[in-house]
Every structure is written in structure tokens, then in C-alpha cells.
Amino acid sequence: MDTGWTTGQALRKTMACFVTGVTVVTSDDGEPRGITVNSLTSVSLDPPQVLISIGTKSRMRATLLEAQSFTVSVLSASLIDAATRFASPVRPRGKEAFDGFSVAPGPHLGHPIFTECMTWLECRTEQAWESGDHTLFTARVIDCGFGRGVTPLLFCNGVLMPHEPVAVGTAGPPRSG
Numbered sequence: 001m002d003t004g005w006t007t008g009q010a011l012r013k014t015m016a017c018f019v020t021g022v023t024v025v026t027s028d029d030g031e032p033r034g035i036t037v038n039s040l041t042s043v044s045l046d047p048p049q050v051l052i053s054i055g056t057k058s059r060m061r062a063t064l065l066e067a068q069s070f071t072v073s074v075l076s077a078s079l080i081d082a083a084t085r086f087a088s089p090v091r092p093r094g095k096e097a098f099d100g101f102s103v104a105p106g107p108h109l110g111h112p113i114f115t116e117c118m119t120w121l122e123c124r125t126e127q128a129w130e131s132g133d134h135t136l137f138t139a140r141v142i143d144c145g146f147g148r149g150v151t152p153l154l155f156c157n158g159v160l161m162p163h164e165p166v167a168v169g170t171a172g173p174p175r176s177g
């Protein structure tokens, strides 16, 4: 087995096979901001904590450091356009970025929540530390709930997949006997 260090490109291709959900993380630095994120990880249940990993070159990093709070909308398949909008480097900055989407202020922090999301989490940042070319934000979940979404949006091999559930009994080839 080769025990040498691997490359970022090899890691990117390898991790692309790890299927994730997709979120939009919102926060506020005087204007509401959002960014598409799939690095959401559940860290601890007691206390309830999650983590997001944000690239050091991301403009959202400064917003998150200033606000010390963020809100996560776990996207449904119907929010595929939000996933692409908030991943685009040329999207409008500020509240115009949310035009065309149904959003409501979160109950405690006031950051936008997509009403068609699967679930949402309001988070207060507890720690932010640099790791390689990303900043890791560990946060206490202060509230969470369900949106109107039905089917989760998935991300795999660089492609957004509005996964449709297949009912048991209708999948696969017909069975004989």
C-alpha cells in the first residue's frame, strides 16, 4: 500500500462518491447572506452541536465570523435552483440573492429560512478554527424544525440529484414465481 500523502484532486474525486444532502447556510452582516454548503456534520447530541466547513476564500467566511451565528436550511428537491444560485460566484450579494424564493426569518436569529426546505437549524457559533484551506465552525443548535419539503436534494459526483423515492414493490425487474 502506498503510504505517501495524496493530493487535493484525488481527495476531491474520492469524496465525490460520498453522497450528501445539500443546504443553504444563511447569516447576516448588515445584509442577509447565503451560501450552498454540503459539509454540514452532526457533532454532538448533548449538547446539540453541528459543524460546517467553509473555504477560506469564501466571502461568507467573513460574514460568519462577524455574525457568530448561522441558520441552515436542508434543501428539498424543489429547491435545486437555490442550491445552484447560492453556489454561484456571480449571484447578487445581499437580499436580492433571495428573490424568487419563499423565505421567512428564523424565530431566534432572524436569518432567512427557506419555507420549502426539509428541515432547518438555528446555530450559535462556539468555535471557529482554521484547518488547511477551510475554516471549521462548530456551533450550538439553539432550535430546529421542519419545512414544507418532501423529498431531499442529494449531491454526488459533482451532480445535484433531485432524488425521487421509489416505492417498494415497483423497483427492479419483474420477479418470476
Ligand SMILES: Cc1cc2nc3c(=O)[nH]c(=O)nc-3n(C[C@H](O)[C@H](O)[C@H](O)COP(=O)(O)O)c2cc1C
Pocket (backbone or CB within 6 Å): 022, 035, 036, 037, 038, 039, 040, 053, 054, 055, 057, 058, 059, 060, 061, 083, 086, 087, 088, 089, 155
Ligand atoms: C453542492 C455544493 C456544496 C458546497 N459545499 C460547500 C461547503 O461545504 N463549503 C464551502 O466553503 N463551499 C461549498 N460549496 C461552494 C460554495 O457554495 C461556492 O464556492 C460559493 O460561490 C461561495 O460563495 P461566497 O464566496 O459568496 O461565500 C458548495 C457548492 C456546491 C454546489
